[in-house]
Amino acid sequence: MIDFNNNKEVEEMLQKIDKDIKQELSEKRYKHSIGVMQKAEELAEIYGVDVNKAKLVGLAHDIGKELPEEEKLRYAKENKIEVDEIEKINVGLLHGKIGADICKKRYDFTKEMQDAIQYHTTGNENMDLLAKIIFVADKIEDGRNYKEAEKAKQLETARGIAKSNIEEAVLYEIDSSLIYTMQKKKLIHPDSISTRNKIIMNMI
Ligand SMILES: [Fe+2]
Ligand SMILES: [Fe+2]
Structure with missing residues (x-):
């Protein structure tokens, strides 16, 4: 098990993950991963979370994202990852569970x-x-930008909220994606709804 207080060990692990994702992800997604690592570090400092863990997770979070759909389903089956009704249809969603499993096995x-x-x-x-x-x-890493004025404005709003209230920032992102999902008549994962309800209950 890696010692997360040992900066040298953490640096070596970051380099290992960096090397892996450079090989396994597209350049665009690799840059996004670096962006998420940097933003996670920034937010971890604001909210008093372990910066080393935030950087490692930020860098590795999309590690399973670019496996083709059949590979994702095969990986899930072989590694006994439960696939729910929504994930059976929106297979892309599985990259969260798969990424977690890869990071457990590869990086402990x-x-x-x-x-x-x-x-x-x-x-x-x-x-x-x-x-x-x-x-x-x-959702807000610095590499993200949108040409569409309304989306660009929303991104700036989200960046502002994230600096002062992480709960509000999660809620803002969930609401934006729910609105989008509904407009597109796509399936909504129940975990998004329960996350939203939990945050709102905590605010009442
Ligand atoms: Fe992702
Ligand atoms: Fe991502």
Whole structure:
């Protein structure tokens, strides 16, 4: 098990992950992963979360994303990962669970770090601060930009909220994606709804 307080060990692990994702992901997704690592570090400092864990999880979060659909399903089957009704249709969602499993086996990530990777796709009512940071960092990292004026404005709003209230930032991202999902008549994963309800209950 890696000692997360040992910066040298963490640096070596970051380099190992960097090398792997450079090979396994497209250049665009690789750059996104670096962006998420940097944003996760920034947010971890603001919210008093272990910066080393945030960086490692941020860098590795999309490690399973570019496996072709058949490979994702095969990986899930071979590694006894449960595939729910929505994931059977939206196979892409599985990259959270698969990424978590890869990081457990390859890099010995802790359960908390695995959960943060697993939950970054749909959200989850059990998200802790690390998971919330990764969820938000994924959506607002500095490399993201939108040509469409309204989306660009939303991104700036989300970046502002993330600096002051991580719960509000998760809620903002979930609401934006629910609106989009509904407009497109796509399936909504129940975990997104329960995450939203949990946050709102905590606010009441
Ligand atoms: Fe992802
Ligand atoms: Fe991502």
